[in-house]
Amino acid sequence: MAQHFSLAACDVVGFDLDHTLCRYNLPESARLIYNSFAQFLVKEKGYDKGLLMVTPEDWDFCCKGLALDLEDGNFIKLADNGTVLRASHGTKMLSPEALAEEFGRKEWKHFMPDTGMAFRSGKYYFYDNYFDLPGALLCARVVDSLTKQNNGQKPFDFWKDIVAGIQHNYKMSAFKENCGIYFPEIKRDPGKYLHTCPESVKKWLRQLKNAGKILMLITSSHSDYCRLLCEYILGNDFEDLFDIVITNALKPGFFSHLPSQRPFRTLEKDEEREALPSLDKPGWYSQGNAVHLYELLKKMTGKPEPKVVYFGDSMHSDIFPARHYSNWETVLILEELRGDKDRKPEESEPEEKKGKYEGSKAKPLNTSSKKWGSFFIDSVSGLENTEDSLVYTWSCKRISAYSTIAIPSIEAIAELPLDYKFTRFSSNNSKTAGYYPNPPLVLSNAGKLTAK
Numbered sequence: 001m002a003q004h005f006s007l008a009a010c011d012v013v014g015f016d017l018d019h020t021l022c023r024y025n026l027p028e029s030a031r032l033i034y035n036s037f038a039q040f041l042v043k044e045k046g047y048d049k050g051l052l053m054v055t056p057e058d059w060d061f062c063c064k065g066l067a068l069d070l071e072d073g074n075f076i077k078l079a080d081n082g083t084v085l086r087a088s089h090g091t092k093m094l095s096p097e098a099l100a101e102e103f104g105r106k107e108w109k110h111f112m113p114d115t116g117m118a119f120r121s122g123k124y125y126f127y128d129n130y131f132d133l134p135g136a137l138l139c140a141r142v143v144d145s146l147t148k149q150n151n152g153q154k155p156f157d158f159w160k161d162i163v164a165g166i167q168h169n170y171k172m173s174a175f176k177e178n179c180g181i182y183f184p185e186i187k188r189d190p191g192k193y194l195h196t197c198p199e200s201v202k203k204w205l206r207q208l209k210n211a212g213k214i215l216m217l218i219t220s221s222h223s224d225y226c227r228l229l230c231e232y233i234l235g236n237d238f239e240d241l242f243d244i245v246i247t248n249a250l251k252p253g254f255f256s257h258l259p260s261q262r263p264f265r266t267l268e269k270d271e272e273r274e275a276l277p278s279l280d281k282p283g284w285y286s287q288g289n290a291v292h293l294y295e296l297l298k299k300m301t302g303k304p305e306p307k308v309v310y311f312g313d314s315m316h317s318d319i320f321p322a323r324h325y326s327n328w329e330t331v332l333i334l335e336e337l338r339g340d341k342d343r344k345p346e347e348s349e350p351e352e353k354k355g356k357y358e359g360s361k362a363k364p365l366n367t368s369s370k371k372w373g374s375f376f377i378d379s380v381s382g383l384e385n386t387e388d389s390l391v392y393t394w395s396c397k398r399i400s401a402y403s404t405i406a407i408p409s410i411e412a413i414a415e416l417p418l419d420y421k422f423t424r425f426s427s428n429n430s431k432t433a434g435y436y437p438n439p440p441l442v443l444s445n446a447g448k449l450t451a452k
Contacts, residue, residue, distance in 0.1 A: 008419035016312035017219035023195040034134035036181040040165040047270035063372035065395035073143035078394035082111035090143030181227040204414035223247040264288035335366035337408035
């Protein structure tokens with residue numbers, strides 16, 4: 001494979017919506033998501049009211065890439081070889097001694113290298129994106145509460161209530177019915193939670209269209225919520241920017257399922273209608289599958305193998321399946337790359353100079369957690385008389401394995417010429433080569449990592 005990647009060489013440019021084209025105000029959206037679940041658990045399922053109170057310090061627990069063991073209530077952070085780097089029971093971090101006793105230096109019991117490992121299972125759940133992360137904090141606090149009540153007895157049988165909370169707040173009809181907490185609040189004050197797209201990004205999208213690229217929006221959000229987001233961030237004429245819009249795409253199934261399992265459906269006033277045997281023309285559709293979509297793209301481009309690139313923020317829903325099942329180029333939106341930059345002003349500002357309400361704000365979810373350390377690397381305690389060694393995390397390994405490049409936001413590349421040559425991730429390049437404009441500070445500063 002070529003060492004460089006260029007948008008000019010692509011025929012089709014596809015985008016996820018949430019946390020990709022649409023950037024959220026993370027501290028505000030995190031609180032809203034947390035609240036939407038916590039209120040449900042307390043009011044509908046009788047959980048401890050203490051779950052409703054969250055301190056600014058509590059948010060430090062949130063870190064992408066953690067897995068929750070649904071049976072024993074442990075959260076774990078994995079090294080690239082499947083061993084456990086750090087772990088907590090609920091929010092309580094395990095000491096190095098307890099970690100060694102519980103997990104040793106062996107692979108985590110559910111670990112499977114490469115593609116064999118699902119992100120979702122009846123036994124564990126990976127926290128992979130910013131919609132998920134507030135749920136990690138809530139589940140950890142639920143485990144704390146149940147541990148206290150049950151004197152540490154397991155199993156922990158709360159996951160069914162979390163799923164019920166998802167159904168209550170985010171079911172397909174929730175936006176229309178104004179039910180739950182999440183959608184009514186976003187509708188009431190979108191500016192509190194959403195960042196509008198900068199002019200540079202809108203101009204860039206038009207530039208791609210003018211260059212003859214087919215533009216697609218593929219989101220698992222439902223059509224009514226998608227419309228609200230797009231009108232707010234891009235303007236009322238947003239549909240003119242995209243040749244194809246696919247909502248309720250139910251990723252990653254969109255990429256992995258057979259056409260017979262997940263046909264495209266037409267939409268009428270945001271209601272799903274007939275299932276389509278194939279996709280014959282551009283337009284706005286619901287559900288669907290990548291196989292029928294690619295057949296349409298062949299027709300639209302007149303090419304037997306049109307080259308597609310897809311931008312997304314979730315390794316589970318976007319990047320891994322688009323690369324693994326469809327062999328598309330993939331651009332990972334990784335706000336942790338912004339976290340390096342976002343953290344500095346905050347750290348340099350004395351506490352007494354902060355505004356009255358700033359102290360109660362959650363830490364931005366894209367900055368490093370003190371409890372969990374870096375999303376990208378961690379240290380493994382050495383044996384006696386040996387130094388600690390730095391290792392890549394499993395999350396970091398997957399970035400270089402399945403992303404073409406990783407960027408902090410679309411804005412970061414919007415003013416580059418379309419034929420700009422990005423250095424791609426590849427086994428021939430260094431582990432940091434595919435990050436644009438710069439690799440994470442922790443990787444740059446680490447020098448040569450000792451892979452374990």
